[in-house]
Amino acid sequence: MAQHISPSLTRTHKLVEIAAGSPLLAARLEAITLCSGLLVLAFNRRNMAEIALACLLPAVAWALGTYRGARHVSGAVFTAYAGLIALGGGLGVSIGWLAPALTSALIAWDLDGFAQWLQAAGRVAQREKLVRRHLGRLAVVAGLGMASATAGPSIRLDLSFEMALVLGLLAVLAIGRVLAQARRSSSPGEYRG
Amino acid sequence: MSRVLLLGLLIYALMLLGLATFQGELLALALPLTLYLGAGLLFGPDSLQLEAERNISPQRITQDKPINVRLRVTNRGGHQEIAFIQDPLPEGLEIVAGANSLLTELPPGGELELNYTLIGLRGLYQFNALQAHASDLLGVHQHRQTVPSPGEAFVLPNTPRLKRVSLRSWGTRIYTGSIPARRGGPGVEFFGVRNYQPGDPLRWINWKASARQGDNYFSNEFEQERITDVHLVLDARKRSNPASPQGTREGNTQGSLFESSVQACAALAQALLRDGNRVGLLIYGRFLDWTYPGYGKVQQERILRALARARAGESMVFDRLEYLPTRLLPIRSQMILISPLVNDDLPILIRLRARGYRLMLVSPDPVRFVARNLRRSADENLGLRVATLERSLMLKRLVHAGLQVIDWDVSSTLEQAVLLLLKRPAPPLLVPQPWPSI
Numbered sequence: 001m002a003q004h005i006s007p008s009l010t011r012t013h014k015l016v017e018i019a020a021g022s023p024l025l026a027a028r029l030e031a032i033t034l035c036s037g038l039l040v041l042a043f044n045r046r047n048m049a050e051i052a053l054a055c056l057l058p059a060v061a062w063a064l065g066t067y068r069g070a071r072h073v074s075g076a077v078f079t080a081y082a083g084l085i086a087l088g089g090g091l092g093v094s095i096g097w098l099a100p101a102l103t104s105a106l107i108a109w110d111l112d113g114f115a116q117w118l119q120a121a122g123r124v125a126q127r128e129k130l131v132r133r134h135l136g137r138l139a140v141v142a143g144l145g146m147a148s149a150t151a152g153p154s155i156r157l158d159l160s161f162e163m164a165l166v167l168g169l170l171a172v173l174a175i176g177r178v179l180a181q182a183r184r185s186s187s188p189g190e191y192r193g
Numbered sequence: 194m195s196r197v198l199l200l201g202l203l204i205y206a207l208m209l210l211g212l213a214t215f216q217g218e219l220l221a222l223a224l225p226l227t228l229y230l231g232a233g234l235l236f237g238p239d240s241l242q243l244e245a246e247r248n249i250s251p252q253r254i255t256q257d258k259p260i261n262v263r264l265r266v267t268n269r270g271g272h273q274e275i276a277f278i279q280d281p282l283p284e285g286l287e288i289v290a291g292a293n294s295l296l297t298e299l300p301p302g303g304e305l306e307l308n309y310t311l312i313g314l315r316g317l318y319q320f321n322a323l324q325a326h327a328s329d330l331l332g333v334h335q336h337r338q339t340v341p342s343p344g345e346a347f348v349l350p351n352t353p354r355l356k357r358v359s360l361r362s363w364g365t366r367i368y369t370g371s372i373p374a375r376r377g378g379p380g381v382e383f384f385g386v387r388n389y390q391p392g393d394p395l396r397w398i399n400w401k402a403s404a405r406q407g408d409n410y411f412s413n414e415f416e417q418e419r420i421t422d423v424h425l426v427l428d429a430r431k432r433s434n435p436a437s438p439q440g441t442r443e444g445n446t447q448g449s450l451f452e453s454s455v456q457a458c459a460a461l462a463q464a465l466l467r468d469g470n471r472v473g474l475l476i477y478g479r480f481l482d483w484t485y486p487g488y489g490k491v492q493q494e495r496i497l498r499a500l501a502r503a504r505a506g507e508s509m510v511f512d513r514l515e516y517l518p519t520r521l522l523p524i525r526s527q528m529i530l531i532s533p534l535v536n537d538d539l540p541i542l543i544r545l546r547a548r549g550y551r552l553m554l555v556s557p558d559p560v561r562f563v564a565r566n567l568r569r570s571a572d573e574n575l576g577l578r579v580a581t582l583e584r585s586l587m588l589k590r591l592v593h594a595g596l597q598v599i600d601w602d603v604s605s606t607l608e609q610a611v612l613l614l615l616k617r618p619a620p621p622l623l624v625p626q627p628w629p630s631i
Contacts, residue, residue, distance in 0.1 A: 075199055082203050086210055089219045098218070103225050110229075113196065113332055121277055121296035125305070130275070130298065137330045141232045145225025152221030168212045172205065175227065178234065179201040 024115045024131065025066070028108050032059050035081055035104035042088060042097035051091075055084055062108070074112035081105035099149035103142045110138055196333055200230045233333020239271030241327050243278075245342035247320060253347045253494075257312055259289060260346050264307040264323065273299040273327040278307065280323040280342075286313040299327075313348045315455065317502045320344040349497045350455045353607050355464040362421035362551055364525040370420030371468045377414030384416040420469045422486055424522045427458045427500070428514075428532030429478025431507045435533070435559050451505040453557045453603040454531045460607055461529060461555070462496045473521075474499055479506030481518060514541045524549040533559040539587050543594045553597040555611075560584055561602050 036059040043052035058080040065073025085102045089095070114134055118124055159167070204223045211219030248263040266278055276299040282288070291309030299305065323342050328335040362372050377384045386399050389410035402411040428434070434451040458474070465472045466489060473486030474496045484499045486492075510516060514532075522528055528550050532538070546552050560580045567573050588598050601610040 079199070079203065082207070085222060086207060086219060089216060089222060090210070090214060095218045095221060098222060099225070102222055106225055106229060110331060117277075117332065118296065122294050123292040123296070125295060125297035130296070133274075134330045137232065137236075141229050141331070142225065145228040148224045148228065149221045152224055153217045165212075168208070172208055175201070175204055175208075178230070179197060 024111055024118075027135070028066070028111045028115070031104045031108035031111065032062050032077075035059075035101045035108065038097050038101040038104065039081070039084055039088065042093045042101070046091065046093060048091070051084070051087070058084075066112075071116060074109050078105050078109035095150060095153050099146050102149070103146040106145070107138060107142055197230070197233075200226055200333070204230065229331065230333060233329050233331045236274065236329040236331075237334030238273050238275075238327040238329060238336050241273070241276075241325055241336045241338035242270030243267065243325050243338055243340045244269055245323055245340045247342040247344040249320070249344045249346050252345065253349065255349050256315055256351050260286075260311045260313065260348075262293075262307075262309055262311060262320075262344075264342060266305050266307070266323070266325075266340070268299045268301060268303045271301055274330050275328045275332075276305075277326040277328075278305065278323060279325075280307060280309075280320070282311070283316075283318040283320065285316050285348075286311045286318055311346075313346070315348050315350045315452070315501055317498070318346045318348065320346075347498055347501050349501050350452075350459045352459040352463050352497070353456060355460045355608060355611060358461060358464045358468070358611065360421065360423070360465075360527055360551075360553070362423075362527045364523070364527075365419035365421045366471065368420050368469065369418060370470060371418050372421045372470070373416050373418055376417045376419075378417040380415030380417050382416045384414045386411045387414055388412070420471060421527055422471045422473070422523070423465050423527045423529060424486070425458055425462055425472060425474045425496075426517065426528060426530045426532075427454060427474065427476045427478075427503065428530065428534075429454075429476050429503055429505050430511065430535075431478070431505045432512070433533050433535045433538075433559075434505045435563050449505065450533055450557050450559055450562050450603065451503075453562075453601075454533070455500050455503055457555050457557065457601070457607050458531050459497060459500050461531070462500075463493060466490070466493045466496075472496065475518070475521065476500075476503050477511055477514070477517060479504065479508050480511070483518075483521060514538050517541070517545070519545070519548070519550075522550065525551065527551045527553070529553045529555060531555045531557075533557050533562075534584075534587065536583070536587065539590060542591060542596065546594050546596055552595075553599070554588075554591060555599045555601060555607075556588070557601050557603045558584070561604070565604070 036055055039055040040052045043049075043055060058077045061080075062073060062077040064070075065077070082102065082105065085098050085105070088098050088101075118127070118131075124130060204226050207219050207223040207226070211217065211221075211223070244267045246265045246267075248265075250261045250263075254260055262280070264278075264280055268276070275296065277294070277296045279294040282293060289310050289312050291307070293307060293309050295305060295307055297305055321341070321343060322339045325338045325340055326335055327338075357371075360372055365372055373380075373382065377387065386402050389398060389403075389412045393412045397412045399411045399413045403409065429451065434449060434454065436449045436451075462472050462474065469488065471486045471488050472492060474482075474484040476482035476499060482499055482503065484492075484495050487495065528545070530542070530552065532554065534554070534556055542552065542554070560577060564577050567577070569577075585600075588600055592598050597614060599610055599614055601607060
């Protein structure tokens with residue numbers, strides 16, 4: 001007797017199978033889940049159930065986009081998470097929740113782009129080594145970033161308003177110059193967000 | 194959107210929000226992104242300095258045979274954490290083994306090799322350069338280089354073998370060949386009887402004629418066989434070469450009637466050159482592609498290469514056969530036109546014949562070619578019948594005008610089509626005399 005399996009169950013099973021077979025996909029899945037979970041918990045603790053619910057939407061969009069092979073969904077999802085995290089910051093959610101959430105979103109976005117690049121490249125020499133090195137550098141950068149973001153607000157410097165403004169503007173200008181330099185020296189490749 | 198731009202916008206947004214709302218937390222949230230961007234720029238690749246050497250083997254091949262491509266890339270610059278090398282393929286080629294791209298780490302002085310096998314349809318394929326991207330591990334900072342690595346491969350048309358093409362030309366050259374020259378001399382076929390001349394072999398003496406005359410001896414003469422100039426004219430006009438809905442890619446004989454014309458042209462050139470004739474080729478379509486007449490295998494290669502490059506196309510100038518450059522083709526020479534023909538070609542061909550060209554037409558049948566791809570409703574059947582009648586009438590008029598016509602249904606082989614007409618020499622035709630001046 002033929003066994004009937006519903007299409008949705010088959011798709012879920014397929015997604016789990018793909019995730020189990022691909023460490024990069026599994027890592028992305030974990031990062032997205034962690035980011036959404038942290039944001040849902042953080043907003044829920046402050047009785048903002050609607051925003052908490054909205055935090056699940058980018059994760060669903062990401063899952064759908066990944067399943068359907070949409071290339072640019074990760075950039076949009078990352079931007080959406082950054083917006084929600086900024087909203088959380090504005091509403092007074094603790095940085096202890098927001099910094100890990102932002103780092104998770106950053107990791108998911110990075111791994112999405114990297115996986116797409118590997119897929120588009122076709123033949124990859126020493127794939128395992130390359131993935132290991134990428135994950136290693138990402139772990140260091142993400143760890144440092146999360147630590148600095150978490151520890152940053154606890155560092156207090158007493159500055160006058162003018163000084164703060166000057167420093168802020170300097171930071172904006174410096175980053176602007178760095179970005180301009182990066183865009184000038186690099187040419188757009190396949191590895192896009 | 195590029196990764197750098199996205200990160201930059203997010204960092205800006207968080208910083209401006211933090212400054213605007215006096216919230217240090219928002220400024221702190223920009224730190225992970227800034228660190229990520231900084232790491233990408235810090236470990237970014239040096240400028241790319243790659244050299245490439247390409248080896249294509251064989252460079253000349255017939256359709257559906259494999260071409261091996263080997264690319265050796267050497268890094269003359271600094272360390273590249275990730276280098277992505279891709280060799281873009283010319284359209285019409287297809288990879289059957291190996292890969293034309295590789296993602297790898299490339300140390301200074303490091304080498305990598307790309308090996309892959311291609312098959313392709315008829316054409317000249319030029320490889321110009323390979324594309325290289327270098328990036329840091331996070332993919333933030335990227336460099337791109339186009340590395341010149343020229344190479345070319347000829348995929349020649351398939352050439353069906355014709356056993357013998359017997360022509361009867363009005364103008365032959367002095368060298369011995371296989372075309373009856375309508376001159377007495379050494380040969381095989383009987384030509385006539387003349388007075389015995391000292392030095393004639395005894396077996397040439399026509400004893401019956403000598404006995405009838407009594408006091409004179411007569412010798413048999415044989416028809417000399419010489420080579421001739423043959424000009425192949427390939428009609429590459431799009432309007433006369435219908436394509437089927439299945440596709441019009443070059444080399445696909447099922448998709449375009451032009452491919453059958455190309456194969457016929459290649460087969461005729463091969464057979465005529467094998468017999469020692471001097472053969473030239475004119476491709477008449479988008480422009481005039483003229484291969485000057487020549488002998489032997491080198492000429493065969495030239496013609497095959499010209500045919501490999503041939504594409505059906507449109508041109509306002511060469512829309513009709515009227516502009517066939519007859520100055521390139523001497524009067525009384527043998528011309529073989531390979532064309533499906535359109536209705537307005539008829540008067541032009543008759544005019545060419547009247548000017549003294551010995552014309553042979555090899556015409557792949559466009560009506561039957563198109564009919565094979567139709568669903569055949571009653572209306573279409575009627576249309577096909579009308580088209581068939583029109584075509585047969587046109588061909589009959591050409592035969593009456595003195596052209597040798599081969600009506601070729603491309604579902605059969607060219608050998609079958611030419612068997613009846615070309616397996617033995619055609620009967621001699623009178624050389625047209627110029628009109629007497631009044």
